[in-house]
Amino acid sequence: MIMKDMNRRDFMKIVGGATATTGLAACSPKRTIDAGPAPTNQGPVPTDKMTYRTFPGFVDEKISILGYGCMRFADIENVPHEGKNPLNQDAVNKLIDYAMEHGVNYYDVAPVYSQGYAERATGNALKRHPRDKFYVATKLSNFSDPSREVAMMLYNNSFKNLQVDVIDFYLLHMIGGGGMEQFNKRFIENGMIEFLKKEQERGKIRHLGFSFHGDIACFDYALKMHDNKEVKWDFVQIQMNFVDWKHASGFNTPAEYLYGELEKRGIPVVIMEPLLGGRLSNVPQHIVSRLKQRDPGSSVASWSFRYAGSFPKIMTVLSGMVYMEHLQDNIRTYSPLKELTDEEKQFLYDTADLMSQYPTIPCNDCKYCMPCPYGLDIPAIFVHYNKCVNEGNVPKSQEDPNYTEARRAFLIGYDRSVPKLRQAAHCTSCNQCTPHCPQNIRIPQEMQRIDKFIENLKQNTL
Structure with a gap:
């Protein structure tokens, strides 16, 4: 539970807090x-x-x-x-x-x-x-x-x-x-x-x-x-x-x-x-x-x-x-x-x-994982993904009947919900976030999975 790269002066200055994050749009109009x-x-x-x-x-x-x-x-x-x-x-x-x-x-x-x-x-x-x-x-x-x-x-x-x-x-x-x-x-x-x-x-x-x-x-x-x-x-x-x-x-x-x-x-x-x-x-x-x-x-x-x-x-x-x-x-x-x-x-x-049959990520948006040293908005990424799972906008393949609509909803919503410089593609797997997660989410692995899914959607290779 210790942020090893934060010295005591920094800790006492910000008291281990979290940053405010951007609201969701498209798949979720409000965070x-x-x-x-x-x-x-x-x-x-x-x-x-x-x-x-x-x-x-x-x-x-x-x-x-x-x-x-x-x-x-x-x-x-x-x-x-x-x-x-x-x-x-x-x-x-x-x-x-x-x-x-x-x-x-x-x-x-x-x-x-x-x-x-x-x-x-x-x-x-x-x-x-x-x-x-x-x-x-x-x-x-x-x-x-x-x-x-x-x-x-x-x-x-x-x-x-x-x-x-x-x-x-x-x-x-x-x-x-x-x-x-x-x-x-x-x-x-x-x-x-x-x-x-x-x-x-x-x-x-x-x-x-x-x-x-x-x-x-x-x-x-x-x-x-x-x-x-x-x-x-x-x-x-x-x-x-x-x-x-x-x-x-x-x-x-x-x-x-x-x-x-x-x-x-x-x-x-x-x-x-x-x-x-x-x-x-x-x-x-x-x-x-x-x-x-x-x-x-x-x-x-x-x-x-x-x-x-x-x-x-x-x-x-x-x-x-x-x-x-x-x-x-x-x-x-x-x-x-x-x-x-x-x-x-x-x-x-x-x-x-x-x-329990639906594969949402157990993120509670508590922001204990924040701030990310590389600027990712981790909770916003997870919230958007979970919202799209619940709305049926996470297609498994191009064979899904609603693939075109789901692809568009996920990608447009992702860009509106999470600024490009704060998206999963910028995760370096430094793993400073994981020890702070009360839900014990393997955050870097989830970031890689979501980023790969997004790239497949963009390239139409799902």
């Missing part, structure tokens, strides 16, 4: 975000019916089942400048104000989001509201340098950026990335877990937890620490949705196991990636028809959010809501939440079985 495409349900948006969760040990805390994931604020249209804040603060304020007005009180961010500016933007927006009306969560994102110096810098800066005296929910960020070796370096050998426990004792942190991607040995070890009373995890954040329940890809672990281990210990769960970075709302048309036939009045995304909230130990479900229509649709879904029946859950598991 897919965690909330997915614009919903069709345009009913009223309730202001006083949000579902809240409470748990033993949480003193008088009612957490909105809809949590605001503040990772993707960089996708709000603005004019980014190299080395300068890419975020539109007014747009962030508008979204957070609307969320607050409609009952959302949990806001999740991290020092590495949006080139390191997301914490500051979130803090600027939240400080305009009474402190007792929201809960803020942030993380120890010491991926690139596990030294205590950097860890303490990140920790202290979070208070300054968020403009709070107490952090409600503090997480060890993405344990599992890099395996047990990195877990020990990032949290044990530098004494940070012991430090955070003391910070919790003196009231600077209200609840301590971790988020997980990657090596299951780290997850199991962290829970063993909990069982042995070395540390008490008040909550844990996992990737969970109806596909990952049994069909987790790469080195990810099925959510059925993750949730089950937390449930039997009574640990509240925060869900991330309920839509797999938008892939569960940008589904093939036959899947859309399947969901619409079952419930014509609901958006495709609402199925995933209802699923995510229908487990008793779920504290909140994070969504990276960049567009107002996504925020409104999610508020409708959770105001109040109508939990899925067992039969409806099985309907979604059967849907996941169907979806």
